[in-house]
Amino acid sequence: MEVVARWVLGPILRAWVASKTEEVEGLPRPSDEPEWHAPGPDPHRVLIFGGGPAVGWGVLSHALALPGSLARALSHRTRRGAQTIAWAVPRLKIDSALKERGSIELGSYDALVVTMGINDAGGMTSLKSWEQGMSTFLRVIKQRSSTQLQIFVAGVHPIRSIPVYDSPLGSIVEAHATKMNAITDRICGNLPSVTYVALTAPEPSGSVRFRDAKTYRHWAEELAERMAPQLDADGRTTAR
Numbered sequence: 001m002e003v004v005a006r007w008v009l010g011p012i013l014r015a016w017v018a019s020k021t022e023e024v025e026g027l028p029r030p031s032d033e034p035e036w037h038a039p040g041p042d043p044h045r046v047l048i049f050g051g052g053p054a055v056g057w058g059v060l061s062h063a064l065a066l067p068g069s070l071a072r073a074l075s076h077r078t079r080r081g082a083q084t085i086a087w088a089v090p091r092l093k094i095d096s097a098l099k100e101r102g103s104i105e106l107g108s109y110d111a112l113v114v115t116m117g118i119n120d121a122g123g124m125t126s127l128k129s130w131e132q133g134m135s136t137f138l139r140v141i142k143q144r145s146s147t148q149l150q151i152f153v154a155g156v157h158p159i160r161s162i163p164v165y166d167s168p169l170g171s172i173v174e175a176h177a178t179k180m181n182a183i184t185d186r187i188c189g190n191l192p193s194v195t196y197v198a199l200t201a202p203e204p205s206g207s208v209r210f211r212d213a214k215t216y217r218h219w220a221e222e223l224a225e226r227m228a229p230q231l232d233a234d235g236r237t238t239a240r
Helices: 002-025 066-078 094-101 118-122 127-144 168-189 213-230
Strands: 035-038 044-050 082-088 111-115 150-154 194-197
Touching: 002 168, 035 066, 044 066, 066 082, 066 213, 094 127, 111 213, 118 168, 127 150, 127 168, 150 213, 168 194, 194 213
Parallel strands: 044 082, 044 111, 111 150, 150 194
Antiparallel strands: 035 082
8 A cells, every 4th residue: 555655656756845945045044154052061973864854944944943953952961061063964864974974983972863754754655665675774774873872863853844945745645654764663662872852742833834943942842851861970872
């Protein structure tokens, strides 16, 4: 049934997503250095890797996007400093994730936050491909990184909470993303030191067409709530 749905709806949805591309790519996005430092002792170092929330669509500074919001939210909970760095890939899909990750050195980080899936949901990537790709990506990351590294995988947020995608076709994409999230949650649950974090819809922002600073604060709070207990007092991470 899923194969039939993708065969019938895939071209329609991809054309619909493509029709929104010009509008989305014309939105503000940060052009400053993709990092933020929250003051405090013994700062945790966090890398944010992926598309979607990692990009910062809708705001002009990484201070207002996820790096700044997450650093502040995490530091508030841990009473420690926090340094967050974003490696954003706007059109990232699961089939290219490992290639993009190849040039990133994880040895100096305490935590990795992964934000992937919105482009796969819009492209109706098959659930089998998503499961195989995400499982391989996380296992390779685990093999190539320190055993101390904690990995946090953010789920695909509700698609229709993005105003430009709030339509009946958006509901189809959102339903597919929900199935992808269930798969991701299961994969994370079977790997040590890997935590799935669901991202929920922020409160509507009036006339905003995409995202604003309030959105990134909302997601940062959800991430930090799960991350802070995993980070110990010495700046190292504690495996689950």
